[in-house]
Amino acid sequence: MVKQDRSVRTRQTILSAAAKVFEERGYQMATISEILNTAGVTKGALYFHFPSKEDLAQGVIHEQDQLVPVPSRNYKIQELADTVMLHAYRLQTEPMVRAGVRLSLDQQAHGLDRSGPFAYWTEVVGALLDEARIKGELLPHVVPSEAADVLVGSFAGVQAMSQAVCDYQDLLSRASSLLRYVLPSVAVSSVLASVDLTEGRGETIAAEMRLRPTAADAAVG
């Protein structure tokens, strides 16, 4: 168990170093030896966890999935909004999440499959919309997969615009606006009247989830 803990910590150290190097240099210019130097681990440890530069990048990209799913609510549309607002909050506050999102949008990252995070988020959002449909929360004409594509694509741009314009300072307000403009074409008005789409939502959910026992805690206990 102690050995496994150390392995988990080493993996995390490597990912943090990789995130930092990818952020500074971009995927194309980053080198494994630079990541190795930044992490301060042995070459053997690095290659054990991540056999290639692409594996390192996919590891960083994958870190943004760690707080899904969000806690259950009365309305699936609230869970959808919470997922979006939590992601915005994590982007603003966690360097690793930021690095993962930037890698997904790095058009110079030749040889890196960047469709993964788009497919992943479309599936998460699409699944919430499927459940919302069953619970009668959606307008009748909405096609969940199409609405998921619009939401995921839009969010990617809203965060990129916030980064380009003011280095993420206004991201929570932009994410909240996006939801207020798109969800009225998705959800019935009685649901809209009961959901919280305000800027502070992401931080609230993050705090709530930090108190929640995780799968890892359960394994240790």
Added chain:
Amino acid sequence: MVKQDRSVRTRQTILSAAAKVFEERGYQMATISEILNTAGVTKGALYFHFPSKEDLAQGVIHEQDQLVPVPSRNYKIQELADTVMLHAYRLQTEPMVRAGVRLSLDQQAHGLDRSGPFAYWTEVVGALLDEARIKGELLPHVVPSEAADVLVGSFAGVQAMSQAVCDYQDLLSRASSLLRYVLPSVAVSSVLASVDLTEGRGETIAAEMRLRPTAADAAVG
């Protein structure tokens, strides 16, 4: 006049070369000498038009503004949709427009001010929404500047997702979906019932504008 024509052609040759090099290498890795080699012009000519790498990048970015404004329509919301759909069509078909948009989203482009195109498009869309408001086409609660931010940010992400997932093949359908999900929160329903938001709209407008006399034609004539 002949001399001026040649200067315009040289400028265009340089911009096409710059677009190509920025596309392949990213802003950070691209060099002026590479652009010089690709363009096949003299160093003097290049520096006369573009004194620095940032000037070259801004020149490429600026090319996407060339077909604004779109032709007048009965509804300003139609002009707004036409602006979006034309931009999507140009992104799909014109390498220069694609290069400009990629530069705007290149987060490794240190030292390049990338807020310009976002500010520009927000102003174009915001001005159309201001006029739409005067003509009674907007829902009463809509704040034109906020709606413009949402539309411009969303579009940036929808195109990035289309590029990552299938190299722009489904961009027109994604752009059309975006409008169908956002505009019902923006425009009154009697206007929505009369506007064309279909995928083929961009190509139609592009064809129409190619037949229209341009400012350059007027100057030559």
